[in-house]
Structure formats: structure tokens, C-alpha cells
Amino acid sequence: MDFNSLFKLRGELDRQTRIILEILGVILVLGAWWGIATYVSDYNVTQIDDYELSQKDITIKDYVYYDNDSLLIAELDNILLMDEASLNDLGLKKVKVSILPSPLDVVKSVPEMFRKDELISNIFISIKLNMMGYFFAIVISLIVGFAIGLVPLLRGLFNRIFDAGRFIPLAAVTGIFILWLGIDTEMKVTFLAFGILVYLIPVVIQRIDEVENVYLSTIFTLGATPWQTIKNVYFPYVMSKLIDDIRVLTAISWTYITIAEMLNKSGGIGQLIWEAKRQSRIDKAFAVLVIIVIIGILQDKIFMYLDKVLFQHKNLNTVKN
Amino acid sequence: MIDFIDRYDRNNIIELRDIHQSYDNGKVRIIEKMDFLVEDKPMQGQFVVLLGMSGCGKSTVLRYIAGLQKPTSGTVNVNGKAVGADNRVGMVFQQYSSFPWMTVLENVSLGLKLQGVDKKVREEKALEMIELVGLEGHHDKYAQYPILSGGQLQRVAIARSLISNPEIILMDEPFGALDVETRLSMQDLLLSLWEKFNSTVIFVTHDIPEAVYLADDIYIMKKAPSRIIEHVDVNMPFQRTFETKREKRFIELVGEVEQKMMDVARLT
Helix, strand or coil: CCHHHHHCCCCCCCHHHHHHHHHHHHHHHHHHHHHHHHHCEEEEEEECCCCCHHHCCCCHHHHHHHHCHHHHHHCHHHHHHCCHHHHHHCCEEEEEEECCCCHHHHHHHHHHHHHHCCHHHHHHHHHHHHHHHHHHHHHHHHHHHHHHHHCHHHHHHHHHHHHHHHHCCHHHHHHHHHHHHCCCHHHHHHHHHHHHHHHHHHHHHHHHHHCCHHHHHHHHHCCCCHHHHHHHHHHHHHHHHHHHHHHHHHHHHHHHHHHHCCCCCCCCHHHHHHHHHHCCCHHHHHHHHHHHHHHHHHHHHHHHHHHHHHCHHHCCCCECC | CCCCCCCCCCCEEEEEEEEEEEECCCCEEEEEEEEEEEECCCCCCEEEEEEECCCCCHHHHHHHHHCCCCCCEEEEEECCEECCHHHCCEEECCCCCCCCCCEHHHHHCHHHHHCCCCHHHHHHHHHHHHHHCCCCCCCCEECCCCCCCHHHHHHHHHHHHHHHCCCEEEEECCCCCCCHHHHHHHHHHHHHHHHHHCCEEEEECCCHHHHHHHCCEEEEECCCCECEEEEEECCCCCCCCHHHHHCHHHHHHHHHHHHHHHHHHHCC
16 A cells, blocks of 8 residues: 555555554554653652551541542642651651553452452443443433434424433433432442433434334335334334444443442442543553453444344345355 | 316216416416326226426326326316225336335235235235245345346336236336347337226326337326316227337327427417
């Protein structure tokens, strides 16, 4: 492939060039990461990992520094001015930390997380939470989306309202959900489901609008009832498109799970990130991020596989098995 | 203007009377004072072609008969009854209308499935119909382009319409998107099916030789506000074949229809 064609608008890459570029991209990002990790660092105050509160003569006023993350951040300027001994009395220590952990540190932190942080069970807690979120989001979106998309009365009443729902800042509504549902699984699943369905409902309606008239006219002339039209045209048409939308939108859920799992200490991969942050273990936080990305890619593959199995007509198979 | 005269001794399978179609609160008038009667000829069927310029409402007439649209005013009867759920008529469109998520077999048997016909029975009938339209061996393929060609997809659509209601078939430029060779073979297929099922076919086209080759009767619509303004009785014997198109009578008829089309185009 000649050099100029690499810059041709919407030009195609041949397979070999694409693979070389993809590998090169990974090397470039890792290199930049490594460079920043090695040369850019800063002081930070962090908790002492094995600090024994009971053995210290610590006042309640000081204890709050240890216990309360936000206070630590609010008072950070003053804390940074304290000497090492005063910090130690508060269960804190001053460390020089790199802004980025090196890729090697990230990899090394994984076995430690297996040992100390119950990585596997926390991953499964998050996956379970997400699955429950997906399930409710998809079921509710299909019911609401089909109802609004198909029935003019409901469309007139609610379409604009649901469309406006996309602008709700989801991170900000956690407080409301906590107020309604507490801080346990019920709230987290509701939050995750809500995070997906505000986007998914308008997409379902849009997909219903996209059903081509010729299919509707054809089934009408064959004498179909409205229910038969839904079953034989709307549903298969919309679902075959929607699986791609679901695949893209459920990725959002991994963004929100970190918020949901911050709220109480009932485990999950999001909680691991927050703990890592409190201990200034950016290497661990990065490791968790990488794990989330890997899970995300696997999840994507599963959706693509499902798409292939459930909607064979979308792929190139010429004969139904 | 053509006067469709009712005869006491004949039934009309399709009856459109005093049809008006306007849009935008009467500002745009598409069809005005239109009558269109098609006589029922049991055991014989008939092939009626509607000709006219684009936008004159030919497809709209088919949509009335299919129940897909209601005229602004006027009555539309099929088999003596107002168009409704119990006298639906199959229609073949110019666009490929086969459901791409279904196989050929599922597409063709769909009408029977909707009527609640048992799976085994409907599949048997569908396979017969698939064979009749020349698609044997393709029943397990998904009905989508390019797995099936354009002509094959229209064969699926014709089979699907015939199996549900062979009595009447509406065809809205069904061969408009096909290449010449496929188009010609589809015309012959259609004629053979028509003779087998004795259907009443209402066929919309722009192609005058196609109209003459297929039709018993050709009706020409004027431009909007439209109605049927000319009738040509083709009056050529069946079986028509490729040689028919070389016959003097055929060439004369094509000339006659062309002339009438040009005359109609000048009318306001």
C-alpha cells in the first residue's frame, strides 16, 4: 500500500496494513503511557494501608480525616503542608506517586488483587448487577417503546417526554434513586436499567418508524390483523436491528456501575476502583479499568454471536439451517 | 370519457363508483368523478391493464381495491361488498416486498398462516406454488437480494398473492425494476399462471408493449384530476407467445395505444 492512500478520505486499508497499524497503535499508546508513567509524578497524601486505629491516641476530629474521603480532598492543601509525623498520627502518609502507573505495575497489581481484593467474586458481582440491569432495561424498553411507537394515542401523550429523558444527567439522579430505593441491589439495578432505557426507548420507537411501508402494505393485503402484523413484521424487523443498538447501549452500563457500586460496600468491580483510589493505588484502578474493557469486549462478542444465531437472515448464510 | 354501463345479467368483481381523491383540504385534486368496473368472468378471469402518466393515480386505484387507502368520496366494492377484512386482495409491488427475515417457503405460506391453516397443509400448498412459479429448490433460502435475484423475488411475491387469493391479483408495476430478459420471461410466467388460475388481474404499467401483450382490456387514465378516459379492447387470442409481438395486429395495437396516450396527454 502506498503512503498517500493512507490519507485518502474513507480509503480502505488492506488486511496486512490494517493489522500492522493496529499493532503499531497499541505500541504507541503503551509507549506514551510508559513515558508519562516514568517521567511525570507528584506528591500525594494517602492512607497507611495497615494502620491500626485502636493503638493510636486519635481524637474523633482527626479520625474523620481517615474515614472521610471527601474531607481529605477538601483539606488537601492544608494536609500537604503538614510534616510526615503529623500525617502519620492521622493514619496518613505522604508518597511520591506517578500520575500514571507504568503498564508493568498495572499487570503486577492483578495477582495482588486476586489475593487481597477477591477480584473474581467482585467481577461476578458487577456482571450479575449489569445483567439484571440489562434485563429490566430491555424488557421495559420493548414494552414501552412498542406501545408508544405503535399506538398514536400513546405516542401523542408520551413520545416527547421519553425523548426528553435522554437529557437527564444520570450521575445526578443517584440521590433520588437512593431516596426512593435505599442503597442496596434494588437501587443499583434500577439505576443501571434506567441508564440504558432512557436511550433505548427512543431507539425502539425510531426502529418502529423505520419499518418499510411495503412490508406493512404486503401483510395487510394478505389479511393480517394488527396483532399478526406486530408478530410477523414489526417484531422481527425491529428486533433484528435492535440487537445492535442494545449491544452499543449496554456498554454505557459499565460507566454507571462504578457510580452505583461506590454507594455502599457490598462489593463489585466499581467498589474496587474506589478503594484503589482511596489508597492512591492508581495501578490497581488502571487494572480494574483494563478488566472492565476486556469484559466489555467479551460482552460485545457474545452479542455479535447472538445476533448471528438469532438473526441468520442478516448474515450471508444463504440456507436456513 | 368511458361509460361503464351496468348490465343486469353480469356481476362486477371490482366496482369503483364516483371516486374523488383530493389532498390538502381539496386544494390538490388527484382523481375526479372516476368509475371503474371490472366484470366477473368465472372460469375465465380477465387481465386489465391501467395505463397513464406518472402521478395520475393508477397506483392509488390499486390501493383502494386492496383496502390500503380510502378515497375522499365514492364507493369501492370487491366481490359485491365494501372493501374490508373479509375480502382482502393480494398485491404485488414494484419494490421487493418479500420479508427478508423469512425463507421463500415462509413468505409464500404466510397468507395461509395468517388464516390459521395448519403448518403441514400450508407448507404443502406453498411448495406446490413455489414449483409453479419456477422456484423449486429455493424454498429454504432467505427471500432477500442478492440471495435471490430481482425476478426470483417477484416470483415469491406473485406466489404469495396467488396462494392466499387466486381470484384477484393487483400488480403495481411489478416488473419495473427488472432487466429486459427477466421482464419478458416474467410476462410469460404471469400469463401462464393467469390461464391456470383464471384470476382477475389488475396490472399497472408504463410499458405499452407489455400492456398490449398481457391485457384483455387496457384503460388509459388522464393526468390529474384524473379518471379513465380511453379503453382499448386488445382482442387478441391467447396463448400469446414471443411471436405474438411480431404479428401485425400486435404492432398496430401498440401504435393505437401510443396514439391514445399522446392524445390523452394533451387533455387538461
